Amino acid sequence: MNDSQYEAIFWDIGGVILDLESVRAGHRSFVGALAEEHDLDMEKALATWREELGTHFTTRDGTEFRSARVGYQRAVAAMVGRELPEEEWLPVFERATHENLEPVSETVVAIRRLDGHVHQGVVSDIDTWEGERLLEQFGVREHLNAVTTSEEVGRTKPDPAMFETALDKAGIDPARALMVGDRYENDMEGAARMGIDTAAFGGSASEADPDDPTVTYRIEDPFEICDLVGVERDG
Template identity: 50%
Template sequence: MSGCESTDGWEAVFWDIGGVILALDSVQRAHAEFVARLLEHHGIETTLEAAIDTWQTTVGEYFRERDGTEFRAAREAYHRGIEAIVGEEVPRDEWHPHVDDVIRSSLEPVSGAPETIARLADRDVHVGVVSDIDDAEGRAILEGFGVCKHLDSMTTSEEVGRTKPDPAIFETALEKADAEPGRSLMIGDRYTHDVKGAAEVGMCGVAFGADDGPAVSYRIDTPEEVLEILDGEQPDTA
């Protein structure tokens, strides 16, 4: 079930953030760093491991409770995680600056992704992001990686109100790009959410670490291989 209609004349390239532009192992380290700061700031006597477990459990439960593809803000999940660790509500203006600092200092890009996006910006193709992330957090991450200035559009679940694989988020991105689905690539690390979701609206799904399946039009091992797809040097897998 590949969404591709054409393998030439590409009009748009869309990127997921987590696992595609943003290295997921750095996210785990960043959360651990934030929790460590939280313990120190509030003088909480518990182990870092126990606090991280509380954080992951609370944040995970918040997202699992959502209704289908309904958007839920990460900032609310963080707020609940902090309250669970500290034992009382902590005002957002007290903890949010620490989150911003961790984003700037701890998060790392996937090797080659920022450079590839910069190279795409020099081509006659729309370059966009389609992500389930909060608006502000997404922009902070991409600005930190030097990517924002190379993007033509950014479409988030907070903006649309739905998460992938809901067709609304892909359709919104395509509308911004004024691009035909079959001439648009969607690069993602999750088969159902990114690749299959994009294919169901007629886009060409590019698997970057995602599971295999009939919706995969292309599979890449490095971000740079996206350039090969645009140049017609990599055969599709449909």
């Protein structure tokens, strides 16, 4: 294993493993394909898609899990004006996202380098099917020891249940774990409240006050996680 204080690294997906701009590109491609098929105005359809998804997630009760897949179904119905069977829109969605989704390449390489040196898990507010699909697409699933999703737990970060589940899978004390995330409240505060050290990588997490003890490290490059664990970046 390694000689550092950390025995487990927990990675967020969106903004850490997955490039968020590529998500927007994938959704736009999907909406465009659906708009063409159903003779819809592209920009109006895209606005409806975004509004419906926003409502789907923002109206949930606290940290309860809400399925993105259900949200997609509702957004499709709002765009087209009627319910569409999943078999009519899901293959189009999967094709559009597969063609557009891009990883944060440095994170992918870091995960591969850390394989075998430390327990690696994902802790993400994502549907299990979607998370597993993109981790396989990026070639990192085989290098991860565990994946903890909000669909599995039934809650979203910063709910303690998310981190408790990940810790149980790793079988370690919180003080021996490090959470890498881009969202301050969900990743930094959520993990810190559980006694897990945190590494802020972009997003609102990196905008925290420099003296904020909630953020243990601020990193600009995922390879810095290799340094913290004592693993060579190359080789």
